[in-house]
Amino acid sequence: MNQLETAKKITAYLDKGTAQLKAGTAYKLQLARQAALAAAGQPQRSWPGKPSGPRRLGGR
Amino acid sequence: MLIIHRIPTFIEAQLASHQEISAFLAEVERRAFKQALFAVRDEDSALDVVQDAMLKLTEKYAGKPVAELPMLFQRILQNTIHDHFRRQKVRSAWTTLFSSFGQKDNKDDDFDLLETLPAKSDSNRTADPARQVEQGQIVGLIEQALARLPARQREAFLLRYWEELDVAETAAAMGCSEGSVKTHCSRAVHALAEMLKAKGISL
Numbered sequence: 001m002n003q004l005e006t007a008k009k010i011t012a013y014l015d016k017g018t019a020q021l022k023a024g025t026a027y028k029l030q031l032a033r034q035a036a037l038a039a040a041g042q043p044q045r046s047w048p049g050k051p052s053g054p055r056r057l058g059g060r
Numbered sequence: 061m062l063i064i065h066r067i068p069t070f071i072e073a074q075l076a077s078h079q080e081i082s083a084f085l086a087e088v089e090r091r092a093f094k095q096a097l098f099a100v101r102d103e104d105s106a107l108d109v110v111q112d113a114m115l116k117l118t119e120k121y122a123g124k125p126v127a128e129l130p131m132l133f134q135r136i137l138q139n140t141i142h143d144h145f146r147r148q149k150v151r152s153a154w155t156t157l158f159s160s161f162g163q164k165d166n167k168d169d170d171f172d173l174l175e176t177l178p179a180k181s182d183s184n185r186t187a188d189p190a191r192q193v194e195q196g197q198i199v200g201l202i203e204q205a206l207a208r209l210p211a212r213q214r215e216a217f218l219l220r221y222w223e224e225l226d227v228a229e230t231a232a233a234m235g236c237s238e239g240s241v242k243t244h245c246s247r248a249v250h251a252l253a254e255m256l257k258a259k260g261i262s263l
Contacts, residue, residue, distance in 0.1 A: 003249045007221040009263040010202055010252055014222055017199040018090045028107050029089040036114035037082055040122050 076126045084129050085114055092137055095218050098207050099141045109144055113137040134219055134233045198261060205255040209248055212236075216244035217252070 076084070089110060096106035113136045121132050206214055212234070219230040220241065231238045256263065 001250070001253060003246060004221075006253055006263055007217070007245075007249050010249075011222045013195075013199050013202045014091075014094065014206075016195060017203055018094050020196070020199070021090055021093070025093065025103065025107070026090070029093055029110065030086075032107065032111035032114055033082065033085045033089055035111065036085065036118045037078065039115055040078070040081070040118035 076122065076124060076129060078122075080126050081118060081122060081129070084126070084133075085117075088130070088133060089114070091222065092133070094203075095137065095222075096141055098203070098214055098218070099211065100144055101207060105144060109137070109140050112143075113140045116140070130223065131225065131229050131233065134223055134225065134229075138215060138219075138233055201256065201259050201261060202252070205252050205259075208255065209251060212240075213244045213248035213251065216241050217248035220245050 092110045092113065093106055096109040097103060100106050100109060113133065116136045117129070117133050121129075121136075124132060206217070209217070215234055216230060219225050219233055220227065225233065227238045227241050230241045234241065253263065
């Protein structure tokens with residue numbers, strides 16, 4: 001078995017799975033990216049006890 | 061008289077701009093989500109992990125050169141996944157204490173129609189529906205097999221072959237030696253091939 005060749009075949013399938021991501025998940029990832037980029041321009045979080053930054057998209 | 065020379069502009073040009081970071085994150089976010097999902101096995105937690113990793117990258121490393129972003133992001137992502145498990149361990153210790161309290165099954169409340177639809181993507185489309193179904197099944201089996209791998213093997217496999225980091229970069233992202241990366245990768249590929257063979261899939 002050629003390790004690299006087998007790995008490439010497996011990752012090609014993983015790419016297909018990634019392309020078929022659910023619309024809701026893709027949208028949440030887009031929101032996460034936008035939130036991260038928006039936070040980049042803001043000052044650092046003020047103190048440890050204070051919740052700040054964007055709402056958690058996963059809901060936890 | 062002291063003359064202070066300006067930093068050459070070619071160095072400045074290599075630092076990531078806001079747009080470049082945005083483009084980078086857009087390119088890697090789906091794979092990052094899948095990586096997190098293989099590890100934490102829960103979509104909401106995987107989304108939180110990816111969001112945290114993105115925030116850490118933009119807050120702390122936005123001034124880094126573009127070329128360093130893939131490696132940095134992978135290191136942050138892996139650390140965030142590990143943090144998730146550490147927090148989960150602490151949380152489960154507390155919830156065990158209070159497990160006698162009633163639990164509410166609110167699965168139906170979380171239903172979102174959007175979640176059931178596949179995202180638009182023009183790539184990897186095949187016209188034949190039977191072939192699409194077959195490929196979807198193979199993808200599902202591969203993802204299941206990957207989720208069953210030991211965490212370090214899965215991490216090494218995904219970083220080395222899916223993210224296409226070299227051995228040294230993978231070792232740095234995982235915090236282990238290059239020899240360990242090679243061993244993990246070899247074992248991962250063999251284990252995946254065996255698991256898929258057992259399901260009747262030859263690659």
